[in-house]
Structures are given as structure tokens and as C-alpha cells.
Amino acid sequence: MNLKKLPKIELHCHLDGSIRPKTVLELALKQGLDLPSYEIDYIKNILIAPIECSSLKKYLERFEIPIKLMQSKENLRRIAFELMEDSAKENIKYIEIRFAPLLHTASNLSIEEIIKSVLDGINDGEKKYDIKGNLILSFLRHMPAETIYEVIDIGKKYLNNGIVAVDLCANEEHGFCKKFIKPFSLAKELGYRITIHAGETGIGENVLEAIETLGAERIGHGIYINSCKEAYDIVKNKNIVLEICPTSNVQTKAVNSIETHPLLNFYKDNLKVTINTDNRTVSNTTLTNEYTVIKNTFNIDFDIYKNFYFNSIDAAFIDDEFKLKLKNLI
Numbered sequence: 001m002n003l004k005k006l007p008k009i010e011l012h013c014h015l016d017g018s019i020r021p022k023t024v025l026e027l028a029l030k031q032g033l034d035l036p037s038y039e040i041d042y043i044k045n046i047l048i049a050p051i052e053c054s055s056l057k058k059y060l061e062r063f064e065i066p067i068k069l070m071q072s073k074e075n076l077r078r079i080a081f082e083l084m085e086d087s088a089k090e091n092i093k094y095i096e097i098r099f100a101p102l103l104h105t106a107s108n109l110s111i112e113e114i115i116k117s118v119l120d121g122i123n124d125g126e127k128k129y130d131i132k133g134n135l136i137l138s139f140l141r142h143m144p145a146e147t148i149y150e151v152i153d154i155g156k157k158y159l160n161n162g163i164v165a166v167d168l169c170a171n172e173e174h175g176f177c178k179k180f181i182k183p184f185s186l187a188k189e190l191g192y193r194i195t196i197h198a199g200e201t202g203i204g205e206n207v208l209e210a211i212e213t214l215g216a217e218r219i220g221h222g223i224y225i226n227s228c229k230e231a232y233d234i235v236k237n238k239n240i241v242l243e244i245c246p247t248s249n250v251q252t253k254a255v256n257s258i259e260t261h262p263l264l265n266f267y268k269d270n271l272k273v274t275i276n277t278d279n280r281t282v283s284n285t286t287l288t289n290e291y292t293v294i295k296n297t298f299n300i301d302f303d304i305y306k307n308f309y310f311n312s313i314d315a316a317f318i319d320d321e322f323k324l325k326l327k328n329l330i
């Protein structure tokens, strides 16, 4: 099984965690960003989380420098294009890229300009390579819920024309869903699809709440459904798709090691597992690498690969015609 050559689908990939180290170096020099060193190894060191990162919080610190450089239209467009390019080069045929527009307003770009710049970068990638991309608008859980309205209002202009869904991400606390019920039900009414990071670091109940109160159709990670029977059952019974990111899950201590990752048990119990990178740079990975890691650890064969690939297509926020096209690639 040649994992690099096989067609692949990526459903969970953060733009700010996937910026090339070389691009960070170039943009930092161009902008005169004050860094202790401009050596590429130093840059990699501050961007890539160690495999033994102590927590999700520590992992998230790796996004600080990229965010500082993602404050102009030009940079946003370039970074989105490069992510499309890197993905296309390992045969990803469809990717859903997520990012939080509200993190990119430091130089007074408008939300519209921010979104448009990333969409332009995605379009540039689509024109040059055999790949299609869509955007998921993320919101950080510690931000006030009221800030969501403006973004979903502007984003609706591009709904199903570049933008497909909304997401909640960043540090996970118990019962975070409550404060987002109103804006997320509005988003749903407007036609946004919904995926939520939940059950990543110890709190299985959050998965249950994300599905029941926010209408999540997919769950980012969801590892800790193992500790909450109700959450496990609803994921199984409602065919909720799990966006599993193996390397990231080890780094953030969602699991102790790749060997103890529950993904194969989930698969064997007919849960809908998909495999994703989370952050190509922060997790120092590619989708090919994620599949290689799980192939080597769990003896994933072609049938299981196909199951994950088809799950990703079924769960993708795209129309049936395109789904059929992706299914026929394998």
C-alpha cells in the first residue's frame, strides 16, 4: 500500500498550525519580527511541539508566532495557497481548512478581508493543482460568544461557495458548550454545518453536549468518549464522525502513546473514524505520515484505509456529486 500515492481526504487541519517554517522565517525577516534567532532550526523549534508536550495548553503556545505573521491579506493568501500546495503534493484530493478570522484583526483587517484572503489562497491552489478546498470558520472557546455573530454574518456570503462550517477550538473546559448555544443555532439556521473540538483532553461529557446542544455532526478528536458511556453511545448511534489526529493526540496528552490510541477499537466497534493531521507544522506531520504511523502501529490494511477514506468522504461538507467523484478515485 503506497500511502503517499493513495488519494486522501483531510477534514481537520488548522491553517495557523500548518504554515511552513521556511515561510515563517521569510515573513519574520520581511516584517522585522523580533526573534532571538533567524536560523531555520530555531524557527522549527519554536513552531513544532515536542512529542512529549506537557498539555494541550503548551501545544497551543506554538501558534503565537504564526498568528503574528498572519495579519495581512498577502500573507494570509500565501499561507493558504502553500497549505493547498503541500496537501496536493501528497495526493490530498479534498481538504477542509479551518481558521479563526478573529485572530487576524491585529492590523485592522476587516473580517471580510481576512476571509476573502484565505479563500483567494485556496482558489489559487485549486487552479494550480488537482485539489479542492473548503473553509471552516473556527472560534476560540475563551472568546466572548457575542463575537461570533459578525463572523457568521459575513461568512454567509460565501456559504457553500468556499465556506462550509463552523467550529469551536482551543483549550477545553468542562461544560463549554452552554455559552455557544445561541450563536451556533443561528449558524445552523443559516446553513453552516457544525463540527466541534470536544473530548480531546479528558472530558467525555463535552462530546455529548456538543452533539445534543450545539448540533455537532462531527467531533474533533473525541478520544474521551471512552470515559463517558452516554457520549460513546450517541456517537455510535447517531453515526457522528470522529476527526482523529493521531500525532497531535500524543503531543497534547489526549493519549499516552500511539499504541494506546483507541482509534482501532473505535473502528472495530463501527464508529466513524477519519484520520487527519490537525496541524502539519506544529505536529511536524503530513497526512501520509499520519497513515504511516497508524499502519505501522495497528497493521492498518487497505480495507481499513478504504473505510477511513470513505468515512471522510461521507462526512465531508460537500455535495453528493463531488462525493461520488472522490469515491471513484479509489
Ligand SMILES: [Zn+2]
Residues within 6 Å of the ligand: 012, 014, 169, 197, 220, 278
Ligand atoms: Zn484541531
